[in-house]
Structure formats: C-alpha cells, structure tokens
Amino acid sequence: MLDIKDLVSGYGSVRILNGVSLKVERGQIVALLGGNGTGKSTLLKAVSGLIWPWSGSITFDGKRIDGLRPDRIVRLGLVQVTQGKEAFPGMTVQENLRLGAYAVRDRAKTAAALERVYGYFPVLKEKRHELSGTLSGGQLQMVCVGRGLMSSPSMIMLDEPSAALAPQVVLDIFRTIHRIARDGMTVLIVEQNVRMALLLAHYGYVLKDGVIEIEGSAERLMHDDNVRLSYLGGTVANREAQL
Amino acid sequence: MDYVIDLVIIGLSVGMVYALVALGISLIFSGLDIVHFAHGEIYMLGAFIGLMIFQKLALPYVPALLLAIVVTGLIGVLIERLFYRRLTRAGGGYTVAGMGMIISGFGMSIVLQNIAFLIWGAKPLPFPVPFGMPVEVGNLTLPMSYVWIVSAGLLIMVGLHLLLRRTMLGLAMRAVAHNKDIAYLSGINVPAMISLTFGVGCALGAAAGVLIGPINYVQVQMGLGVLIKAFAAAVVGGFGSLPGAVLGGLLVGVVESLGAGFISGTYKDVYAFILLVLVLMVKPSGILGVEARMKA
Numbered sequence: 001m002l003d004i005k006d007l008v009s010g011y012g013s014v015r016i017l018n019g020v021s022l023k024v025e026r027g028q029i030v031a032l033l034g035g036n037g038t039g040k041s042t043l044l045k046a047v048s049g050l051i052w053p054w055s056g057s058i059t060f061d062g063k064r065i066d067g068l069r070p071d072r073i074v075r076l077g078l079v080q081v082t083q084g085k086e087a088f089p090g091m092t093v094q095e096n097l098r099l100g101a102y103a104v105r106d107r108a109k110t111a112a113a114l115e116r117v118y119g120y121f122p123v124l125k126e127k128r129h130e131l132s133g134t135l136s137g138g139q140l141q142m143v144c145v146g147r148g149l150m151s152s153p154s155m156i157m158l159d160e161p162s163a164a165l166a167p168q169v170v171l172d173i174f175r176t177i178h179r180i181a182r183d184g185m186t187v188l189i190v191e192q193n194v195r196m197a198l199l200l201a202h203y204g205y206v207l208k209d210g211v212i213e214i215e216g217s218a219e220r221l222m223h224d225d226n227v228r229l230s231y232l233g234g235t236v237a238n239r240e241a242q243l
Numbered sequence: 244m245d246y247v248i249d250l251v252i253i254g255l256s257v258g259m260v261y262a263l264v265a266l267g268i269s270l271i272f273s274g275l276d277i278v279h280f281a282h283g284e285i286y287m288l289g290a291f292i293g294l295m296i297f298q299k300l301a302l303p304y305v306p307a308l309l310l311a312i313v314v315t316g317l318i319g320v321l322i323e324r325l326f327y328r329r330l331t332r333a334g335g336g337y338t339v340a341g342m343g344m345i346i347s348g349f350g351m352s353i354v355l356q357n358i359a360f361l362i363w364g365a366k367p368l369p370f371p372v373p374f375g376m377p378v379e380v381g382n383l384t385l386p387m388s389y390v391w392i393v394s395a396g397l398l399i400m401v402g403l404h405l406l407l408r409r410t411m412l413g414l415a416m417r418a419v420a421h422n423k424d425i426a427y428l429s430g431i432n433v434p435a436m437i438s439l440t441f442g443v444g445c446a447l448g449a450a451a452g453v454l455i456g457p458i459n460y461v462q463v464q465m466g467l468g469v470l471i472k473a474f475a476a477a478v479v480g481g482f483g484s485l486p487g488a489v490l491g492g493l494l495v496g497v498v499e500s501l502g503a504g505f506i507s508g509t510y511k512d513v514y515a516f517i518l519l520v521l522v523l524m525v526k527p528s529g530i531l532g533v534e535a536r537m538k539a
C-alpha cells in the first residue's frame with residue numbers, strides 16, 4: 001500500500017534521511033522505531049508532503065505521491081497525525097473533528113465519520129461542544145487521532161500517540177488503535193514505547209541516523225538482541241500480560 | 244452635552260473606518276504572519292474603484308460599495324498570488340524572510356500609489372452621494388452619511404464574524420491562521436486559503452475606502468494617514484485580535500474626535516498616539532491582546 005524507496009530529505013540544506021526504504025502492506029500495522037532525533041518524524045513529514053522529498057520515490061496505492069501537496073495526499077487517503085497533540089485550541093472538539101473532513105464535501109459521509117470517531121472515543125462526544133484547549137492530554141490525543149480518521153482514509157500514520165500520557169491512558173489509546181486497525185485501517189505507527197508498539201504491530205523498522213538499521217516481523221524484532229539491548233531494556237518478559 | 248454626543252458620533256463613524264482597515268491588517272497578520280504595509284493603498288484603491296463604479300457605471304451607492312469590495316478583494320488575491328506568495332511561503336514575520344515581506348509591502352505601497360496616480364491623477368475627487376436629509380433622534384440631528392458608515396460597518400463586521408465562525412470556509416481560514424501544517428493535514432488547500440484570507444483583508448480595506456469617500460475626498464495620498472491610524476487601532480486593541488481591531492478603531496476615532504473638538508483640531512493626528520502610548524503603558528499587549536501569541 002505504501003512503498004518508500006531510497007528516500008532522501010531534510011530541512012534547508014541539512015540532510016536527515018539518507019535513503020530510507022520502507023513498505024507497508026494493506027491491512028498491516030507497521031511500527032517505526034528508533035532513538036530520539038533519528039528522523040522518524042521527518043520521514044512521516046516527507047511522506048505526508050509537509051517537507052519536500054529530495055530524491056527517491058514514495059508510492060501510495062500505486063500512485064507516486066512524492067512532491068504532491070499535503071492536502072492532495074490526504075485526499076488520496078493517506079493521513080498523518082503529528083507528534084505533540086496539535087489541535088486548534090480556540091475551536092470546539094466537534095469543530096476540530098469536522099476540519100479533519102474538510103476534503104470531504106459530503107454531509108452524510110462527514111456525519112457518518114463523526115459518529116464512527118465518537119464510537120472509538122465516546123468521551124469526545126460528551127465534550128463535543130467544549131474548546132479543545134480545555135482538554136486533558138489524553139483527550140487531546142483522541143481529538144488528533146479522530147481528526148485524522150474524519151476523512152475516512154485508507155491509511156493513517158501516527159507519530160508517538162502515547163507520548164507524555166499516563167499509563168492507563170496509553171493503554172486506552174493502544175487498544176483503540178488496535179480496534180481501528182481491526183476495522184480495516186492500515187497503520188504506520190512511530191513509537192518510543194517500543195514494547196507496546198511491537199505487541200501491536202505485525203512488522204517493524206528501526207531507523208538510525210537516517211537509514212533503516214533493522215527490519216523484520218514484530219515477533220523477530222522483539223527477540224532481536226540489538227533491539228532488546230537498545231530499546232527494550234534487555235528483557236521482554238511478561239509481554240502478554242501487558243495488553 | 245449635545246456637542247459631546249455629536250463628537251462621539253463623528254468619532255464612531257471615522258473609528259468604524261479605522262476599525263475596518265485595522266481588521267484587514269489583523270486578518271492578514273493572523274493568516275499570513277505578515278504586517279501588510281500596503282494596506283492604506285488597498286483602501287485608496289477600493290475608494291477609487293467604488294467611485295468609478297458609482298460614476299462611470301452609474302450604479303447606486305450600495306451596489307457600488309459591494310462591487311468595489313468584491314473587485315478589490317479579487318485584486319488582493321491576485322497581488323498575493325503574484326507577488327507575496329514566494330515570500331510568505333518562505334516563512335512569515337518571525338523569520339528572516341519576514342523582513343523581505345515588510346520591504347515588499349512598502350514597495351507595493353509605492354507601486355499602487357503610482358498606478359493610481361497614472362490612472363486618476365493627483366487631484367482629490369469628490370464622491371457625491373445623495374444621502375438625503377439628516378435624521379432627528381430626540382434633539383439630535385444625525386447626518387445620514389455618519390449613520391450610513393456606522394450601520395454599513397457593523398453589517399460588514401457581522402458578516403465577517405459569521406464567515407469565520409459559522410462556515411467551514413471560515414473554520415478553514417482560522418485553522419490556516421493557527422497552524423498551517425495541521426491545516427494541510429486536515430486536507431485544506433493552504434495556499435488557496437491564504438489567498439482568500441488576503442483577499443478578504445483587502446475587501447475590508449476597500450469597504451472602508453468606499454465608506455469614507457463621501458465625507459472626505461478620494462485621492463492618491465489618502466492611504467498613509469489611515470494606515471497609521473489603523474496600526475494604532477490594531478495595537479491599542481491587541482495586535483492580531485479581530486475584536487481588538489474593532490475596539491481599537493472605535494476608540495481611536497472617538498478619542499481623536501473629542502480631542503479635536505475640545506483641545507485643538509490642529510493636533511488631530513496626535514491624539515491617537517497619545518492613546519496608543521497610554522494603553523501600551525498599562526497593557527503592552529493591547530486591550531484585548533493575549534500576552535504572547537503562540538504561532539506554529
């Protein structure tokens with residue numbers, strides 16, 4: 001579904017991605033892992049069109065999307081939820097969500113998408129008339145993910161959806177992502193919470209210094225010595241107990 | 244007492260004009276992150292266009308006003324598309340590119356003045372609108388032109404409010420003003436929305452120009468004075484805040500009018516700045532301004 005080949009990109013003249021190749025198959029959850037500042041967010045931004053790909057190719061659903069404007073990529077069905085829980089604080093929860101369906105010029109479809117999002121995040125329905133600036137971190141993250149779902153994309157890219165949230169909320173968010181994927185969404189998820197991400201995902205990539213260092217099935221990465229040493233604190237005991 | 248009320252009414256109507264220009268400047272600032280220094284010339288251009296429609300096409304005043312708003316708005320879209328886009332794309336007022344933007348604004352102001360000079364000449368032109376007899380309210384006599392400015396200004400502001408608060412288009416404009424990346428990722432065509440924001444800002448300037456036309460003359464130089472007052476208004480109200488622009492505009496108008504009536508008309512242009520200094524001493528962010536705006 002998403003096929004990135006030898007992608008090079010960066011900011012200004014600073015090169016961050018040095019030829020990244022990555023594939024996401026339809027219906028899969030793929031985890032993108034890596035330490036701080038290795039270029040995970042940069043990769044997502046290059047795919048969603050927020051920054052310019054310098055070279056390489058990005059194919060989505062059989063179409064080349066590198067160089068397209070971000071709103072066009074959204075219209076093709078590929079949506080990114082950025083890191084940092086960015087919403088529009090002066091707008092209500094429902095206005096935030098409706099904006100996510102800006103590209104959808106169909107009232108019935110928008111209404112259906114809104115109900116679907118409220119189904120995943122019932123608390124947002126209760127708070128739909130409140131300003132998003134008044135929400136807790138977890139609720140804000142729900143607004144961001146919900147906004148991403150509003151255009152009914154076929155694939156969603158989530159950038160650290162569990163960052164800076166309380167453990168119970170993290171679990172909630174992961175459960176919901178699992179549900180969203182089960183309902184047919186293809187997911188590329190960037191995570192610092194490597195253990196959780198690998199439990200959720202089918203396949204994983206580890207990015208280091210702007211290239212893919214390790215890739216493999218989630219099962220394999222979980223037992224990979226390098227991954228365990230660098231990102232899992234050496235042990236993966238009790239993993240089933242956590243979900 | 245009646246004298247005071249007269250002065251306040253005159254102040255409110257002139258203030259309405261400042262408020263409309265300040266609204267345009269604030270809207271453009273919030274959407275494009277640039278301070279548009281050519282906005283006085285947009286106001287001037289709007290006034291001339293309105294006058295031409297009124298005289299050459301012989302349309303009544305109200306359709307002329309509306310048409311001038313639309314035409315100037317479209318000219319604004321064109322200006323943004325052709326001249327400002329490359330600069331705004333490189334980043335707004337908080338970046339190095341923002342400096343280039345300010346200089347382009349000054350350049351644009353000179354260019355527009357010269358274009359207007361070539362077309363309409365240097366002589367002030369009258370904008371003779373038959374507003375009819377003054378209306379009597381109690382023992383007050385209100386000239387219709389002032390009643391007009393205030394009510395038309397209010398209508399336009401209500402329209403802008405409804406556009407920004409009640410429509411998806413307005414929601415998208417606000418989204419772009421707040422965070423362009425997130426707006427993009429919501430599927431909004433950000434460059435188009437920026438053009439639209441700029442166009443609406445210019446349309447507001449044109450409305451102000453056509454409204455002031457009948458009580459002042461229309462002339463090439465008319466932009467500078469109003470630009471300075473509108474900036475004072477925007478800063479008094481809180482730069483970037485739309486309600487602040489309206490409040491600031493009305494305050495500047497009234498203070499100026501009272502000052503001219505009671506102290507001296509010779510220093511008319513000074514009162515706005517005395518007000519500005521006083522407000523900044525008490526609240527540096529302006530009356531309705533937030534302390535520091537987080538812009539993405």
Ligand SMILES: Nc1ncnc2c1ncn2[C@@H]1O[C@H](COP(=O)(O)OP(=O)(O)OP(=O)(O)O)[C@@H](O)[C@H]1O
Pocket residue numbers: 011014016034035036037038039040041042043083
């Ligand atoms: N807007 C920007 N301009 C310039 N450099 C940037 C910008 N954003 C990120 N960088 C740099 O690019 C590099 C990669 O950043 P990126 O945000 O992609 O990392 P990341 O893998 O997402 O890290 P994190 O886990 O902290 O989110 C970092 O060195 C960062 O300093």
Ligand SMILES: [Mg+2]
Pocket residue numbers: 040041042083159
């Ligand atoms: Mg990141």
